[in-house]
Amino acid sequence: MKKIPAFRKALLEWYDKHKRELPWRGVSDPYAIWISEIMLQQTRVAAVIPYYERFLAAFPDFRALAQAPEEAVLHLWAGLGYYSRARNLQKAARQMVEMGEFPGGYEAIRGLAGIGDYTAAAVASIAFGLPHAVLDGNVMRVLARVGNDASDIANGQTRKRLQGLAQEMLDRSRPGEFNQAVMELGATVCLPKQPLCAQCPVVAYCQARTAGRERELPVKGRRNNTVKVERTLLLIWKGEDVLAWKRGEESSQLRGFWELPEPEHLAGAQVVHSVGEFRHSITNHQFLFHVAEARILRKPKGFYYVSPSHEGDTPLSTTTRKALACSKKWRKSFPGS
């Protein structure tokens, strides 16, 4: 692309004036920047903010995080999704304790658990001012449009080329802010469906806009169809406690979280009544959960009565919490039952 210096200048001036005030903006602590970047992986800013505040209050530095019980970390992460991020976070914190410090170079950062190309470049540039360009969904969209590039961004070769282009565009005097400026543009102006080109500081450099094709870019390969599944969760009370089981180490998903039993688990369970239903969609599955209260004669092996109100040592899965909410709502409409 021509006029790269002018592009950088226009973008950075816009960023200085229009950037959103976010809790991790203006922070210089690499630890805090790292936490924010991990939370922001595939997760919107609005969802991250409250988690970020709570997490930093609970674990102010990598030593505190390294020492914490995994249950406490998962509890603070519950609801944010992609739980391997939380486990890798703690793994990386322990790596830092071994190293004696937060690593200050790109390769060392890239070697930490849960850190890939994107996050390594983000932390290196924002926390340490190193000249590494980030490439995420926002950057790919902006670059594909600026260059009017109709290549499939799901393709590895395309990504490699875009990574090179991003590196070429990077303002080496302000790498961290330039990276954030491109992402900010993608998040607030260069939107996927309806780009706000009238507000765009670099519209003059956008070849897709010139061609009138900005809404058609970027091109992305089609993904899997969604699968619909119907299931039932059982609430079996013993006083204030409810019967649940814990996902063990062998579980590939939601490891360490507590789940409610289903009829298949409990051959002898007698359903008392239904308390409602809720929808829950994850990745390409769309669940409809029926929720029922039930009774059993004897506690089955592998199940325990846990207290939903003392969630500190029993992280509850989102479906468990939604089912408990159904029960609470049902009780409100049928008091005394």
Next chain:
DNA sequence: AACGCGGGGCT
């Protein structure tokens, strides 16, 4: 290269 992983908000 393809897939699994959460969950929510917007179109």
Next chain:
DNA sequence: AGCCCAGCGTT
């Protein structure tokens, strides 16, 4: 009803 989101690790 999809699409998309400051992606990463495994196979």
